[in-house]
Structure formats: structure tokens, C-alpha cells
Amino acid sequence: MSSELPDEPVSNPDQAQTIRIEEEMEQSYIDYAMSVIAGRALPDVRDGLKPVQKRILYAMEESGITSNTGHRKCSNIVGDTMGKYHPHGDSSIYDALARMAQEFSLRYPLVDGQGNFGSVDGDPPAAMRYTEARMSPLGEEMLTDIDSDTVDFQPNYDDRLEEPIVLPSALPNLLLNGSSGIAVGMSTNIPPHNLGEVIDGLIHRIDNPDCAISELIEHVKGPDFPTGANIVGRSGIYDAYTTGRGKVRLRADMEVDEEQGQIVVTELPYQENKARRIKRIADDVNDGTIEGIRDIRDESDRDGVRVVIELKRGANPDVVKNQLVKHHLERTFSIIMLALVDGQPRILNLQEMLDAFLEHRREVVRRRIQHELDNATERAHVLEGRLLALDNAEEVVELIRDASDRSKAKAMLRSTFDFSERQADHIVRMQLGSLTSLETEEIESEYASLTDQIERYETILSEESELLGVIKSELRDLKAQYDDDRRTAIIEDAGTVSHEDLIPQEESIVVLTESNYVKRMALSTFDAQHRGGKGIIGTKLKDGDRVNAVFHANTHDYLLCFTTEGQVYQLKTYEIPEMSRTARGKSAVNVLDLDPDEDVTAIVNTEEFNGDQSLTMVTKNGYIKRTPTTEFGNILSTGIRAVSLEPDDELVDVVVTNGTADVLIGTEQGRSIRFSEGDVRPMGRSARGVNGIELVDDDRVAGLVAVSDADTTLLTITEHGYGKRTPIEEYRAQSRYGKGLVDIKTTSRNGSVVALEAVSDEDDLILMSDDGQIMRTHAKEVSCQGRNTMGVQVMNPDESDRVTTIDVVPCE
CATH class of the missing domain: 3.90.199.10 (Topoisomerase II, domain 5)
Known part of the structure; x- marks a missing residue:
């Protein structure tokens, strides 16, 4: 069987057309797309x-x-x-x-x-x-x-x-009820609005045809969803109303009942599936993604939504609420104000959408008035003939009675009284009862009323202001009949829920070791003890590791971590993993980019920054420098230089000073010097500093204290757990770079000085040893003594252990 094509086409050559397949496909697809756009998926801007x-x-x-x-x-x-x-x-x-x-x-x-x-x-x-x-x-x-x-x-x-x-469409339905739809290559998502607000916007637009969109937004405040809830912020509304596109954040409405330990959800975001959302919350609670929830109950009925979330004892309601908002109870509604205008899809801003409806109403009202005018004119014309017939009733009756049929009667009426066809037909059909005087009065009254109506209709049609007045009046009547209260509240945007919002504010103890393990524990884990105890285990150390630093901070505090190498890193307390007392901790490389031989030696809480302050630093070899806090506003993840150090020097301590305080430097061998902060001029971060204290006999600096309150006492702690408090006035002010005075008598019994702090009677102390023992005690447990004394036993470490560091928990 031959596969060759026939020489002649099968169809009629006169009817055959040669077309390119791509052109036919393109046109067919466009036809299909427009059919979907205009015939199914998109609303008409006029009736919505x-x-x-x-x-x-x-x-x-x-x-x-x-x-x-x-x-x-x-x-x-x-x-x-x-x-x-x-x-x-x-x-x-x-x-x-x-x-x-x-x-x-x-x-x-x-x-x-x-x-x-x-x-x-x-x-x-x-x-x-x-x-x-x-x-x-x-x-x-x-x-x-x-x-x-x-x-x-x-x-x-x-x-x-x-x-x-x-x-x-007497009402702007497209804005009132919104619309959503997916066409070919485009989609629309118009939110619903409040009827009263939209009508106010229309009336303002009529009265002020040159008004800006910003003026319309004063009336049309934003979407108003049938399920209520809250719109967070106004920027997305403004974008949608000015450009036709925008995104608004919808957040469920919740009530926190701290007495009952409940969070009650009363309104959900628009188009949210309540049952599915409750199930997903429950799944996240079971998975541990959301903590602090004990039970969830759906108590919704015909009157509205009511989802009760029972909290665990001790759970922070605000934190649980933020977790729910972040993961489940807030969603984004993307606004695309796309509608058909003259059969073509267009993205419209608020002004264009209102104008399109007003133009539609102009046309509808104009045609209705014209229709009513035509009816009134026709009726008046009939009544004119009827009145003429009444004035000549006897003659009209006689003429009709003498006519052989209706057609001849109408012809004779038209020729005798100059009636029109319509008038003659009406008169022929009149009943004799309509010739009474009472009927005449009614017709005259109706005719007068019609004359007034016709005049009114003609005025409306001839004057734009009158036509707009009718539209305004009808809109006001509709508002009076159907207006209701706004359901969706617009709340200020405090920012999206961050990870920080999901963390409860909690006072914590942070521990770092020389091998760069770090962890945090709740301060409440450690009860205050009387002085002289051993404390309790605060961390589990691996062989050869030692505790390097312990400090107190709130989980939401921003901390500046200064290292022995003179670097400073920024850290949020909650970024440190929370672990138990007996846990070793996690490698600090997860939160701080430390070098192998670099240790954190001082922690400064940026919450203390409140003005023209400085960070005053002291090194092991006795150098001191003062740098404005503004120099530490942009710290990289890899840290920045805080002080330049000589090869054999290390940064020891950092305190916040206000420019008017005295500073006191203490050494490991128990010497101290007090001088005015003003003796140290402000320097840049790269500076080394100036001499602060003259060290003798291989002594080293142990710590730095800022003295601003005469009622405070200087707490000195030694490595064997001894300590004392001494009134600050016993340390007279001297010139910078002197040998200073004796602060504490150091011997083999109490050991070298490890830390100095300014404290009051209400403060608590956190002491930690090399082996990871932590002891919390009240500052008033440490007796006040003179400068040249050994102190009392504050913490009693094992013979092979030593106190490493202390921190102060200030009184509230």
C-alpha cells in the first residue's frame, strides 16, 4: 500500500486555508483565556x-x-x-x-x-x-x-x-463582599469592606472629585472581614489602595485570662479552617514545637468562635500567645484588586474602583429617570386628552354614540378635538362613571403632580449635580438601612513575631568553661545558702576543663562578651542553649566565634547603656582605657577589636562608667587603687590605654569596679573562697598609676584575689569554682571589715578546687 499523499487535496480547494500551527494555537489559547477571564473567573467592576x-x-x-x-x-x-x-x-x-x-x-x-x-x-x-x-x-x-x-x-x-x-446594583458589591478567582495567567483577591465606610468614601468622592486617595482612606479605613479578627498595621492597606496590590497580616483575636490560665480565641483570620487549625496546634504541642499548653477545647457555637487553650501551670501566657501567633494564628492576605472594566481585566486602585461604580450608578440612575420621565410624559399626555374630553363631555358622548364602531369613533374624536391616537383610544375605552365631577378633580390633581414630576426628571437629566444628588441620597438611605459596626479591628504593627517573642523573660545564670562550653540555667535553680557552704553542682566538666566565667542575665538581654584577646562579641542571652545543672553545655562556637586560646573574661549588659557612657577596660598588666559605648553599636558575628594588647597582656575586666564616677583597680595580691574616671581620656577601640596601677613583684590585675554610690561596699573574693566587704570610703582617691593601698591581706590560707564587685546589702552573689560548683548567697552574709583583713569563708571549695569567678544579682 502506497504511503504517498494524493496529488489533489480531498477538500474543496476554494475553501481550503493555509495557516501556521503556532498562530492557530496562540489565537485559540487567547480565545480560551478570555472566555475564562470574562465568562467565569473575574467579577465585573460594576456589580462585583x-x-x-x-x-x-x-x-x-x-x-x-x-x-x-x-x-x-x-x-x-x-x-x-x-x-x-x-x-x-x-x-x-x-x-x-x-x-x-x-x-x-x-x-x-x-x-x-x-x-x-x-x-x-x-x-x-x-x-x-x-x-x-x-x-x-x-x-x-x-x-x-x-x-x-x-x-x-x-x-x-x-x-x-x-x-x-x-x-x-444599588450597592458597591465588589468592595462590600470582595471577590476571589483564578483565571488564565491572572487572579483576583479583593477583600470585603464595611458598607458604611464605603458609602462614606463614595459620597466624599462625589463631593470632592479631585480628592487624593489618602483622603479616601480616611473614610474607607481598610478591609472588614466577616470573621472579624485583626489587621496588623496599615502599610499593606495603603499599598493595596494606591497600587491595587498589597499584603495585610490578619491575626486572630485572643483574650488572655491569667487567673484561669487560659487563652481564648474568639475570632479567626478570614478563610481560616478552624478544625484544621486546632488539629495543627495540637500536633505542634505534641511535637514540642509549642510549649506551655495543657489542653485545647473547641467551644464554638452559632454565636461565634470560642477556642479555649488551657495553659500548663507556670507557663507564660504572653510567650504561648506569641508562639500561637507565629505558627498558627496569623496569616497574610494578598490583595489583588483585579476586575473586568469594559470586558477587559484591569488592576484598580481604590479611587478607580469607586469611580467605576459611580459611573455605573450614573448610567443606571439616568436610564431609570429617563424611563420614569417617558412613562410620566405618556401618562400626562393621556390625562390632557381626558381633561379635554371632560370639558366637552356631552359632545364627546354624543359623537361616540353616533359612531358605528370604535374605529370610526376614534377617527371622529381625532378630527373634531385634535386628539392623538393614544388619547382617542383611551377616551373611547372610558366608562361613563369617570365623567363625574369627583373624577375630574382626581385627574386634575394627578395631572398637576405629573407635571411637577416631569419638571423634576428633566432637571435631573439636564444637570449633573442633580443626578449626583439623587445618587448621594439613595446611598445615604442604604447606609441608614444596612450599616453595621466594623468587625475587623486595625491594630498597630509592633513588628512580626520574632524568635525573641517566643522566649519567656527569665533571669538566668550563664556558665562558660576554658574549653569553650557554654550553657544557661534558670536563676531559680539555685536557692540562696548561708556563707561557708560548698554550693551545688552547676555544670559537668570534661577532664582537664575548668570554669572560666559565670554571669547573670535576663534571657532577653543583649550582652557584649569581652575576651582575653581584646575582642568583643555580641550575644543574645536566649541564643545560649538552656540545659540542666548536670549538663556539660554546648560548644561555644555555636554562639561565639572564639579562637582556641581565647576565653571570655568580662560580660557587659547593653541594657545598662542609657546615655553618654563609656566602657572602661583594664588589662592584666595594669593598663586602663575608656571608650564611648557608641563605638560598639555595630558588632560583626566574628567580633570586633575592643582594645589593643601587648603580646604578654590580657584583658581582665570591663565596666560601664558615666564620666563622673571613680574607678577602683584591684590586684591578685590584694592591692587596690582608686582614682577619678576623668583621669583616663576617652580613646578609640584600637587604643592600648594608659597605665592605671603600678604592679610590683609579678602582681596582676584581678578586677575593676566603678564607684558611683558612697553607700556601696567593695566585695573582694579570693580563690580559696574567702571574702569581705569594705566601705568604699576607706579607699581614698589617688592619682592614676600609683601602687595603691592594701585591700585584703592575701596568704596561703585565703589565696589570691579572683574578683572584685561593688555590692549593697540587698544584692545576691553567685560564686563558681573551677570544678563547676555554684553557690548563691546574700551579700549581707559577708561581713563588713577593714581593708587590711583576710575576710571570712564565703564558699568552701574542696582542697583541690578553687573559686574562679563571681557575679552579682542586683536587687530589684
Whole structure:
């Protein structure tokens, strides 16, 4: 069998066309896309309805299913719509009908449903044979005056009937109920709004045709969702109203009941599936993603949403609330104000959307007034003939009686009295009873009224201001009838929920070791003891490791961590892993980029920064420097240089000073020197500093204290756990770079000085040893003694152990 093509084409050559396949595909796809865009997915800017919604309402109007009649089976409504106007599947028509009846989907439902029309839990509506519906009063407003030649009609799908191209729509439904839809290559997502606010915006636009969008936003404050909840911030609203696109954050409305230990959710973000959301919260609680929740109950009913979240004892309600907001109870609503304008899809800003509706109302009201004018003019014309006939009643009756039939009677009336065809026909059909004097008065009254109406109609049609006045008056009447309170509150944007918001504020103890292990523990873990005890285990050390530093901080504090190498790093306390007393901790490289031989030697809390302050630093070899805190505002993750050090020197201590304080440097061998902070001029970060104390006999600096309160005492702690408090006035001020005075008598019994702190009686002390023992005691447990004394036993470490460091928990 030959595979060759025939020489002659099979079809008629005169009818054959040569086309390129890509051109045909392109055109066919465009035709399909426009069919979807205009015929299914996008609303008309004038009435805010998609074709299926418009046809459902018109079919109900034609069937007389209004808000004043009884409900009708939805299957009947769907059948009428499908058979007359919308030749598509019944399920798509019923879905649209059901949505127009859902109070949680539409801000102002257009259909009044009876039966199960679904729920916020995602339950589908019952089958259409079980549910009933009728138009809501607002739905009827969409079709007001449709019989007054207000809109154009077009043939239905089979040319048997006619359907309106657009509904008259007395209300701006596109803004009131919003719309969502996905077309080919585009989508729309217009949020619902409050009726009163939108009408106020329309009236302001009528009165101020040159107003800016910012003025309209004063009236149309933002979306108003049927499920309430909160809009966080106004920037997304402004973007949407000025550009047609924007994103708003919707947050559930919650009440925190601390007495009952509950968080009660009363409003959910728009289009949120309540049952699914509750399940996901429960899953996160079980997985440990959300902590502090004991139970979740759904107590919602027909009156609204009520989800009760029971908290565990001791849980922080604010932290749990922030966790819920971050993971579950806040979502983003993307606004795309896309609608059909003259059959073409366009993204509109608020002003353009209001203008499009007003232009539609101008046309509708103008056509309605013209229709009423035509009717009134025709009626007045008939009444004019009737009045003339009454004035000549006997002659008219005689003429009609002498005529052989109606046609001749009308001809004789027209020739005798110059009646028009319409007038003559009406007179011939008059009853004799209408010739009474009372009837004459009624006709004269009606004629006078019609004359006034005609004059009014002509004025409205000839003057734009009068036409706009009618529109304004009708809008005000609708507002008075249907306005309600805003449901969605607009709250100030305090920023998105950060990781910090999910961390409870808690006083903590942070431990670092020489091998760079770090962890934090709750301060409440350590009860205060009397002085002289051993403390309790505070960390588990690996062989050869020692505790390097311990300090107190709140989990939300920003800390500056200074190292022996003169570097400074910034750290948030909550970034340090929280672990138990017996845990070793995690490698500090996870939070600080330390070199192998670099140890943290001082911690400064940036919460103490409140003005023109400085960080005053002292090194092991006695150098001191003062650098403004403003130099430490932008610290890299790899740290920055805080002080330049000589090869054999190390940074020992850092304190915050205010420019008017005295500073006191203490050494390991018990010497101390006090001098004015002003003796040290401010320097940059790269400076080495100046001599602060003259060291002798291989002595080294142990610590630095800022002295600003004469009532404080100087606490000195030695390596064997001895300590004392001495009134600060016993340390007279000297010039910088002297040998100083004796602070504490150091011997083999009490050991070298390891730390100095300024304390008051109300402060608590946290002491820690090389082997990881931690002891908390009250500062007042340490007795006040003179300078040249050995002190008392504050902590009693093992013989092979030694006190390494202390920190002060200030009194509240």
C-alpha cells in the first residue's frame, strides 16, 4: 500500500486555508483565556459579580424568590439557573449559591439560606435537595429597578430568553463582599469592606472629585472581614489602595485570662479552617514545637468562635500567645484588586474602583429617570386628552354614540378635538362613571403632580449635580438601612513575631568553661545558702576543663562578651542553649566565634547603656582605657577589636562608667587603687590605654569596679573562697598609676584575689569554682571589715578546687 499523499487535496480547494500551527494555537489559547477571564473567573467592576452569581440572582428574581417570600429548594433554583441562563454543571452553580449564603464567606450575604450551608470547619453544604434559599434584602438591592430599562440585556445561551449583561446594583458589591478567582495567567483577591465606610468614601468622592486617595482612606479605613479578627498595621492597606496590590497580616483575636490560665480565641483570620487549625496546634504541642499548653477545647457555637487553650501551670501566657501567633494564628492576605472594566481585566486602585461604580450608578440612575420621565410624559399626555374630553363631555358622548364602531369613533374624536391616537383610544375605552365631577378633580390633581414630576426628571437629566444628588441620597438611605459596626479591628504593627517573642523573660545564670562550653540555667535553680557552704553542682566538666566565667542575665538581654584577646562579641542571652545543672553545655562556637586560646573574661549588659557612657577596660598588666559605648553599636558575628594588647597582656575586666564616677583597680595580691574616671581620656577601640596601677613583684590585675554610690561596699573574693566587704570610703582617691593601698591581706590560707564587685546589702552573689560548683548567697552574709583583713569563708571549695569567678544579682 502506497504511503504517498494524493496529488489533489480531498477538500474543496476554494475553501481550503493555509495557516501556521503556532498562530492557530496562540489565537485559540487567547480565545480560551478570555472566555475564562470574562465568562467565569473575574467579577465585573460594576456589580462585583461573576456571571454565575449574576445569573443565580436574576433567576431568583424571575421566579419571584425575594426576601419577602418563602424559601425555595436550592435544587429548584439551581435547575432554573442552569436551564435558562447558565449551561454548566449543577455543582458549580450550587457552590456559588451556597457561598452567597455563607455569613463567614460574605460580609453581606446576598442569599438567605435555610439549612446546612457549610461551616468555618470546612464542612461542605448539605445536598441541594435538602437546603432552601431566597434572596436576602441586600441581594434584592442588586436588582433594584432592573425592570426600568436601567441595564442592557443580551440573549441567553440558546436565544430563547434574555438576561442582563450587568445588574443595576444599588450597592458597591465588589468592595462590600470582595471577590476571589483564578483565571488564565491572572487572579483576583479583593477583600470585603464595611458598607458604611464605603458609602462614606463614595459620597466624599462625589463631593470632592479631585480628592487624593489618602483622603479616601480616611473614610474607607481598610478591609472588614466577616470573621472579624485583626489587621496588623496599615502599610499593606495603603499599598493595596494606591497600587491595587498589597499584603495585610490578619491575626486572630485572643483574650488572655491569667487567673484561669487560659487563652481564648474568639475570632479567626478570614478563610481560616478552624478544625484544621486546632488539629495543627495540637500536633505542634505534641511535637514540642509549642510549649506551655495543657489542653485545647473547641467551644464554638452559632454565636461565634470560642477556642479555649488551657495553659500548663507556670507557663507564660504572653510567650504561648506569641508562639500561637507565629505558627498558627496569623496569616497574610494578598490583595489583588483585579476586575473586568469594559470586558477587559484591569488592576484598580481604590479611587478607580469607586469611580467605576459611580459611573455605573450614573448610567443606571439616568436610564431609570429617563424611563420614569417617558412613562410620566405618556401618562400626562393621556390625562390632557381626558381633561379635554371632560370639558366637552356631552359632545364627546354624543359623537361616540353616533359612531358605528370604535374605529370610526376614534377617527371622529381625532378630527373634531385634535386628539392623538393614544388619547382617542383611551377616551373611547372610558366608562361613563369617570365623567363625574369627583373624577375630574382626581385627574386634575394627578395631572398637576405629573407635571411637577416631569419638571423634576428633566432637571435631573439636564444637570449633573442633580443626578449626583439623587445618587448621594439613595446611598445615604442604604447606609441608614444596612450599616453595621466594623468587625475587623486595625491594630498597630509592633513588628512580626520574632524568635525573641517566643522566649519567656527569665533571669538566668550563664556558665562558660576554658574549653569553650557554654550553657544557661534558670536563676531559680539555685536557692540562696548561708556563707561557708560548698554550693551545688552547676555544670559537668570534661577532664582537664575548668570554669572560666559565670554571669547573670535576663534571657532577653543583649550582652557584649569581652575576651582575653581584646575582642568583643555580641550575644543574645536566649541564643545560649538552656540545659540542666548536670549538663556539660554546648560548644561555644555555636554562639561565639572564639579562637582556641581565647576565653571570655568580662560580660557587659547593653541594657545598662542609657546615655553618654563609656566602657572602661583594664588589662592584666595594669593598663586602663575608656571608650564611648557608641563605638560598639555595630558588632560583626566574628567580633570586633575592643582594645589593643601587648603580646604578654590580657584583658581582665570591663565596666560601664558615666564620666563622673571613680574607678577602683584591684590586684591578685590584694592591692587596690582608686582614682577619678576623668583621669583616663576617652580613646578609640584600637587604643592600648594608659597605665592605671603600678604592679610590683609579678602582681596582676584581678578586677575593676566603678564607684558611683558612697553607700556601696567593695566585695573582694579570693580563690580559696574567702571574702569581705569594705566601705568604699576607706579607699581614698589617688592619682592614676600609683601602687595603691592594701585591700585584703592575701596568704596561703585565703589565696589570691579572683574578683572584685561593688555590692549593697540587698544584692545576691553567685560564686563558681573551677570544678563547676555554684553557690548563691546574700551579700549581707559577708561581713563588713577593714581593708587590711583576710575576710571570712564565703564558699568552701574542696582542697583541690578553687573559686574562679563571681557575679552579682542586683536587687530589684
